[in-house]
Amino acid sequence: DIQMTQSPSSVSASVGDRVTITCRASQGISSWLAWYQQKPGEAPKLLIHSASSLQSGVPSRFSGSGSGTEFILNISSLQPEDFATYYCQQVNSFPRGTFGQGTKVDIK
Amino acid sequence: QGQLVESGGGVVQPGRSLRLSCAASGVTFSKNGMHWVRQAPGKGLEWVAAIWYDGSKKYYADSVKGRFTISRDNSKNTLYLQMNSLRAEDTAVYYCASPIDLTYYFDYWGQGTLVTVSS
Numbered sequence: 352d353i354q355m356t357q358s359p360s361s362v363s364a365s366v367g368d369r370v371t372i373t374c375r376a377s378q379g380i381s382s383w384l385a386w387y388q389q390k391p392g393e394a395p396k397l398l399i400h401s402a403s404s405l406q407s408g409v410p411s412r413f414s415g416s417g418s419g420t421e422f423i424l425n426i427s428s429l430q431p432e433d434f435a436t437y438y439c440q441q442v443n444s445f446p447r448g449t450f451g452q453g454t455k456v457d458i459k
Numbered sequence: 460q461g462q463l464v465e466s467g468g469g470v471v472q473p474g475r476s477l478r479l480s481c482a483a484s485g486v487t488f489s490k491n492g493m494h495w496v497r498q499a500p501g502k503g504l505e506w507v508a509a510i511w512y513d514g515s516k517k518y519y520a521d522s523v524k525g526r527f528t529i530s531r532d533n534s535k536n537t538l539y540l541q542m543n544s545l546r547a548e549d550t551a552v553y554y555c556a557s558p559i560d561l562t563y564y565f566d567y568w569g570q571g572t573l574v575t576v577s578s
Contacts, residue, residue: 385564387504394554394568395504400561438504442563446492446509446518453503 353377353441357451363459370426372454374439379419383443386415386424389453390435398437399424426456434458461486461567463555468572471545481538481555481569489513489533491559495540497551498571507553508540523549545576 354377364370374384382402387395397406399415402422412427426433439451467479481493495507508529509518517529528541538555552573556565 383563387565389504394556394570395565396568397561397564397566400564400566406566440504440565445563446494447520448494448506448563448565450504450506 352447353380353444353449355439355441355449355451357437357439357454359454360452361455361457363457364429365459366429366431368429368459370429370433370456372424372437372439372456374417374422374424374451376420376422376441376443380441380443382418383441383445384415384417384422385440385442386413387438387440388433388435389438395438429456461559463557463567463569465553465555465569465572468553468574470575470577472578473546473576475545476541476543477545477574479540479542479553479555479572479574481540483536483538483557486557486559486567488531488536491557493529493531493538494556494565495529495538496554496556496565496568497549498554499548499551502551505551510538542574545574547576550574550576 356375358373384402386399389395403415414425436453436455442448462484464482494509510529526544530539552571554571555569557567559567
């Protein structure tokens with residue numbers, strides 16, 4: 352099974368900061384990766400698919416990059432509504448899609 | 460705009476059974492594969508099961524294989540998860556999710572239904 356490891360597990364940041372979250376796959380997954388945002392009490396929301404494609408309606412301050420085993424989610428200028436938990440998910444072994452353990456972004 | 464709505468959650472004793480439903484509206488349900496994803500309290504997301512658009516293929520996480528059964532009724536636009544031999548570690552919010560406009564990525568999610576396994 353493909354394992355997904357995110358780092359850091361949590362990050363404290365201020366509005367306007369740049370935030371970078373890393374996701375590593377235990378084996379190569381090409382670009383078969385998604386990023387989701389989840390706020391407390393809500394379902395996850397798709398932000399990025401295919402490693403770097405911005406989902407429709409998602410602000411351009413979110414960007415994704417990477418391929419193979421290392422992937423990055425960047426938030427260029429953190430906004431108040433961005434405080435949430437972020438998950439990566441590999442779909443290389445679709446329909447079995449493993450999630451990372453999550454990265455919580457909270458207020459500094 | 461499409462919508463997925465789960466129901467059927469509740470409190471159940473260990474070893475008992477429960478069936479979850481996910482009703483789809485505003486999407487062409489019969490053309491899309493469907494998935495269940497769960498989230499234990501305070502924990503991350505775990506993929507649970509998937510079913511092909513026509514029900515011909517089904518896939519399960521090792522943690523639920525042999526105990527859970529995914530099914531669908533395309534005439535009712537509804538997805539099901541039959542959960543048997545429930546354990547405390549099955550306690551979670553269960554989401555149905557689907558790649559509707561995309562091929563492999565979950566762009567549609569329900570609001571989730573909470574299952575609590577406790578004596």
